Structure formats: C-alpha cells, structure tokens
Amino acid sequence: MGYVVVGFIDDDPAKHGFGIHGVPILGLATAMEQIAASGVEEVIIAMPSAPATRREAV
Structure with missing residues (x-):
C-alpha cells in the first residue's frame, strides 16, 4: 500500500493556510509532535x- 499525504510542514509563515495539489500546509516544523499525535504514522522529511x-x- 502507498502513502496517503495528509499535509506538509513549512517554516515559512507566508505559506501557511495554502496547499500543494490540494494538500494543506499544516504549520511549522515545531508542530510535528502535535501533528504526529493526531494519528500520523510516518513523517517523511525532505530538506535538501x-x-x-x-x-x-x-
């Protein structure tokens, strides 16, 4: 089974409230713990x- 993308994290406040291909930008990287507590099973980090x-x- 593949991944279901539920949101993106971005530290740029200007991007909050927007989305990428219909997937919301959820907030800052500091919110990852809170987001994970909502039932997210995996987090993929891409910050090259x-x-x-x-x-x-x-």
Whole structure:
C-alpha cells in the first residue's frame, strides 16, 4: 500500500493556510509532535537545501 499525504510542514509563515495539489500546509516544523499525535504514522522529511544543523534539529 502507498502513502496517503495528509499535509506538509513549512517554516515559512507566508505559506501557511495554502496547499500543494490540494494538500494543506499544516504549520511549522515545531508542530510535528502535535501533528504526529493526531494519528500520523510516518513523517517523511525532505530538506535538501537546509543547513545540517537545521536538518538535525528537525
């Protein structure tokens, strides 16, 4: 079975409230714990241009 994308996380507040192909941008990376508590089973992180320290923090 494939993945069902329920949302995106983005630290740019200007993007909040928008979506990508109908999938909402849910909020900041700091909200991941709260989002995971809502029943999300897996989180896929893609931050290739972020500094290593930021990727490690997330």
